[in-house]
Amino acid sequence: MREVDLVIEQRLDSGVPLVGQVSHYIISAGGKRLRPALLLLICGALGFKGAERFNLAAVVEFIHTATLLHDDVVDESSLRRGNATANVTFGNPASVLVGDFLYSRAFQMMVDVRSMAIMAVMSDATNVISEGEVMQLMNMHNAALDEAGYLQVIRSKTAKLFEASARVGAILAGATPELEATCAHYGQALGTAFQVIDDVLDYTGDASVMGKNLGDDLREGKATLPLIAAMQRGNNEQREIVKNAIENGDVSAIDQVVAIVKATGALEVARKAASDEAARAMAAAEQLPDGEHKSCLIQLAAQLLNRQS
DSSP: OHHHHHHHHHHTOOSSHHHHHHHHHHHTTOOOOHHHHHHHHHHHHTTOOOTHHHHHHHHHHHHHHHHHHHHHHHHTOOEETTEEOHHHHHOHHHHHHHHHHHHHHHHHHHHHHOOHHHHHHHHHHHHHHHHHHHHHHHTTTOTTOOHHHHHHHHHHHTHHHHHHHHHHHHHHTTOOHHHHHHHHHHHHHHHHHHHHHHHHHHHHSOHHHHTSOTTHHHHTTOOOHHHHHHHHHSOHHHHHHHHHHHHHTOGGGHHHHHHHHHHTTHHHHHHHHHHHHHHHHHHHHTTSOSSHHHHHHHHHHHHGGGOOO
8 A cells, every 4th residue: 555655646746736736635635545455455365466556556546536526526515534625625626627637647547557458447437436426416305215226326436436446456467257256246345335334424423533524415415325214114204304304405403313313223224234235245255265365355344334434
C-alpha cells in the first residue's frame, strides 16, 4: 500500500494547481483503501508480484475518488471522513471537474499496462457504476423500492468496483477463467456486504467515528435496506412514518425512524443480509490457493460485519 500511495502521489501531479489541490484534499483525507487493497491481496494470493499491481491499485482508487467527488455534489453532502467535503470547500464546479480529471487520469494509467482484458473490465465497471448512480437518483424519495431494487442499485453503484478490483488482480496473475470468476464473485459479495453494513451504520453509528452525518441517507430520500425491512415488518402507523420520511427527506423524524427500525427488527434483517453476502465471499475465498493472502481475504470478509465506520 505504501507503493500504491507513491504512485498516487506521482500521478496526481498536474500543471493546473486547482486539480492537484482538490485531488490531494480528498485523497489525503484517508479512507479505507479497501478496493486497492483487495486488488493487491488477490495478486498476492495468486502469486503475482509485478509492479503493474501498484499502478492498477492506484487506478482503482482514482476511480473510487472520482465517484466520491461526484456523489457529494449530487447528494449535497457536507461531511466525509470527518472533514468538510470537497464541494463545500472548493465548490461544486471544481469538485465535478476534478472528478472528471481523476477518471481520465485513471484511463491514462490503464493504457500503460497494455491489456485489453483489463481495459474491458475497468471500462465496463465505470459504466455500470454510472448506471447505478442514475438508478439511485431515480429511486430518491421512492418509498416503494423493494429489496431486489435496492440490491440492484448497490451491486452496480458500490459492489461493481470491488468486483472489478478482484477480477483485475486475477487477470494480472494470469488466472484461469474459472479462477478469475471466483475472484470476481468474492469482490461482488464483499462489496455488497460492505454497502449493506454502511446503510445500517446510518441508523446506528457514531458520527464522530463514521466521519459523516447520521441520517444523511434519510435526508437524501434513500430507501435503504433498514428502511425497506422496517416498512415490511412495521404496523400501519410505523409504515406511514417511515414512508413519509423517505418521500419528504424528513430528517426531523430521524429519532422516530431509528426507533421504528430498531423496534421492528429491521437492523437484524439488514445485518443478516450482510452476513449472507460475507459468507458468500468467504466461500469464494476458500477456493483460492492456501496462504496468508487467502487467510487475510477470509478475515476481511468476516470482520466487515463488525465495522463501525
